[in-house]
Amino acid sequence: MKTPSKRAILNPNPNNLSSTREAGFSVEQLAKILNATQVGHTDVKIHGIASLGSARPGDLTHLSNVYYRKHLKHTKATVVILARKDVDDCPTVALVVGEPYQAYAQISHLFDDQPQVAEGIHASVDIHPSASLAENVRIGPFVSIAENAVIGADVSIDSGVHIGANCTIGKGTRLYANVCVYHGVQIGQFCVIHSNTVIGADGFGFIPKSNGELQSIAQLGSVKLGSHIDIGAGCTIDRGALDDTIIEDGVKIDDQVHIGHNCKVGAHSMLCGCTGLGGSVEIGAHCILAGGVGVAGSGPLSIASKTTIGAMTFVSQSITEPGTYQGATLHTDIRSWRRNAKRFTRLEDVVQRVLKLEKQLAAKVRELEK
Amino acid sequence: MKTPSKRAILNPNPNNLSSTREAGFSVEQLAKILNATQVGHTDVKIHGIASLGSARPGDLTHLSNVYYRKHLKHTKATVVILARKDVDDCPTVALVVGEPYQAYAQISHLFDDQPQVAEGIHASVDIHPSASLAENVRIGPFVSIAENAVIGADVSIDSGVHIGANCTIGKGTRLYANVCVYHGVQIGQFCVIHSNTVIGADGFGFIPKSNGELQSIAQLGSVKLGSHIDIGAGCTIDRGALDDTIIEDGVKIDDQVHIGHNCKVGAHSMLCGCTGLGGSVEIGAHCILAGGVGVAGSGPLSIASKTTIGAMTFVSQSITEPGTYQGATLHTDIRSWRRNAKRFTRLEDVVQRVLKLEKQLAAKVRELEK
């Protein structure tokens, strides 16, 4: 079973080239869009985009990562986006650009065949009469929208989505199937939220009573998302206790990310899969948190803008200097690990023994030198 | 865009002060509810609750955490809940209590404006005729309830929830949108379960056959939740293989927590976000597992009551003594980390070299002393 490479069929063309979508793109058209230097020529029209290793004639591909260079000379693609240094090894037409990966990112949307939610509002929906829907809203089946929600123009809401009372959803935002948005949440324009993500559930606020039972604290804040935010599937972004949880413009969040109450994530930061932020964590702008990072401390905690945190790192203290940080340990065979991990539990003792050795040796040396 | 502070509008008033909700509360009323000493007086009625830094006139606020003390002298709030030691720095009316955070937790519910599920049963639901619904049940759209389920009085079930056959849901419990409860699960009274949480999916039981394929083990147990349990969004609590998975009264579970089959979580324990329990883990009562904790061993594993486990800790062996435990590593700049983490993979060698040094030095010393 071989998947055909992806064809440009359905999507609105961001470059007003819609008439050419089905006919395919000429190499010259693609070169112009990318402002690329074309090396070689072909009359073959480009209908699809694929990776170097799996591309076929009629496909566009790209070489952006040294890991895949070995596939260049054997590629079956008709056109390859690449950097100047790789052009001599290209067996076919090349589009030479300064940043091949960026060029690929840009051109990839020409070939996106992702289906839209069907036009209009499905008959099965449950929309409160007080909710307001702007023009060109698309709403799939089994969607519920509660009182006073305000849905902007061109919003797409897929099946099974629940939108609570008093929410606002900005223009052009897309909510995939089964997303849940609690009451009072504000979502900006042109956001994308993938399936089964939950925005605005109660923050985790409980304190022990004198009898050991846990008393809940009402979570009265909400969640405010800016614009141009992408959120993956299965995420949870909790509402604030009093003030709001805030995600600024352009933030990109991968799948299964958890953001606790009263966090603030600065503009254009990236949070990779399975990362979790405890309550009241403040992430600056343009940060990258790789996968599986955990940020939580005994009090509020902040990470400076332009900070990168490596995968699986535990951040328990604020980071005030931008830079790249990492925690965690490396894997080894399990026998070595058992010994090393056990030693780690007494690392202080080892260091004390080294200190003692240093003192003993120095004393002995002094003694001998007398 | 500024969010107004939260107003007390909709919620049932736990102190029978409903007539005063819209009119606002007098400071004297709040002092009485909290059994607080009032310092100063105002005729301004309290309509909202907000944090020290964002409160406005007409708001109540609290000072419970030293991190926020800097905001006290500039607060615009009309009333501040605080401890005796902070009263002199308070620029406005103070309510002095022994435990300001507890007092705030208690009073916060007066101002909760969270909408309820609409009264009655939505016309779109699919409820099996054999299911039994007690009085005053509220059921939103697109809910399915299978055969022989028993839904207690005052239960609220939001849109898109699925309840399997033979489940019981106790009085006053609330299930938020798109929660899935598998067949035979028992949920006690006054529980709160947030969106997209799944209770009772199959435990992960597979064993390799001689040909390397994996054979499933039927998961015939169920899940039993006690009463007064709160569960966050996106959690998974698996059914037992033979015996049930058990969550006792008053347990509080944050978002994206995973509880494997046949676990038992003792009363009034807290599991913070992204924590995962492997199969057959037994957590005692009054435990706290911070965020991102993983508990899994080669056999069943238990944690003593009143144990606290710090964030991102891997617990691979039972803990029999109550106390506070921690694992994981601290972050550093990535260059230091690379060197240190590499050394960790040979920590045993380092220790052996220290031991050798100790022996050599001791031998040399003895030799010299002869």
Next chain:
Amino acid sequence: MKTPSKRAILNPNPNNLSSTREAGFSVEQLAKILNATQVGHTDVKIHGIASLGSARPGDLTHLSNVYYRKHLKHTKATVVILARKDVDDCPTVALVVGEPYQAYAQISHLFDDQPQVAEGIHASVDIHPSASLAENVRIGPFVSIAENAVIGADVSIDSGVHIGANCTIGKGTRLYANVCVYHGVQIGQFCVIHSNTVIGADGFGFIPKSNGELQSIAQLGSVKLGSHIDIGAGCTIDRGALDDTIIEDGVKIDDQVHIGHNCKVGAHSMLCGCTGLGGSVEIGAHCILAGGVGVAGSGPLSIASKTTIGAMTFVSQSITEPGTYQGATLHTDIRSWRRNAKRFTRLEDVVQRVLKLEKQLAAKVRELEK
């Protein structure tokens, strides 16, 4: 409240013994199914299966794990599956087999009382006219199936499931409530996918533009699942950027597992709860990744077939030799941890001091020996 042990009521009997399900099984029947040596006899019919500790008369149980051996002599079960070495301590009828746990896995399905999705197609569904449904498909309420989806024979789809355009779902596969399958995803035969799992959401592909904003890369690949795959609740398996994300036959995935775009998981591998794979990770066949494992590197990364990774391990480099690997640290009391973890951040310094000591001592020894 005591749960009755599980009764064999509803399920199709894999051994064509359906007539005996309600009547119960004789020990001789069970011995024959398991190819076991029967020690002792009873006329009591076996109606249920339970653990050693909670079994009652009329139940079958098993002893497979040394942790539970203490319960053997007190068991109330009528029949115990066990190994030859334990037969002398068995107070009741024994079925002696070579591999008790495998025998229990096999026989457990006789007693599975899990309800099926109701026959037929619920009236509330939204199925596109171009979708194709094979015979004996069961579809619950509030399910949406988009254009050109192909649903195989005997497929069960529970309430609230969303299936995107152009998906194919193979024969006998079961999707539990609120599963989301994006467009173009291919799922093989006899798979089981638990609630709120999302398959085919966009991979996490963003690159920074020169102004620091993040540009998305269209995710044009899809997800291909083989046959006989089990996936737990709350998982996310992302679609590929160009090529597909691939899960091969017989893979078993626990709850809350995340699989990034363009990963490939080899046949018959197991991924335990809360494990996350970054993009372009390739896991071989017959691997076991325990809970909370994170696999992510700076480039594509692969793990050799027949590799086992221990819980909470961070794998940042490829593993080329099959074996058992582990990372992470062990927990200790928090005071010791604070000291040790701080020392870890300067482990290289400690090692350098040991090296220096070795040199000093060697020099001094040489000096003295002159």
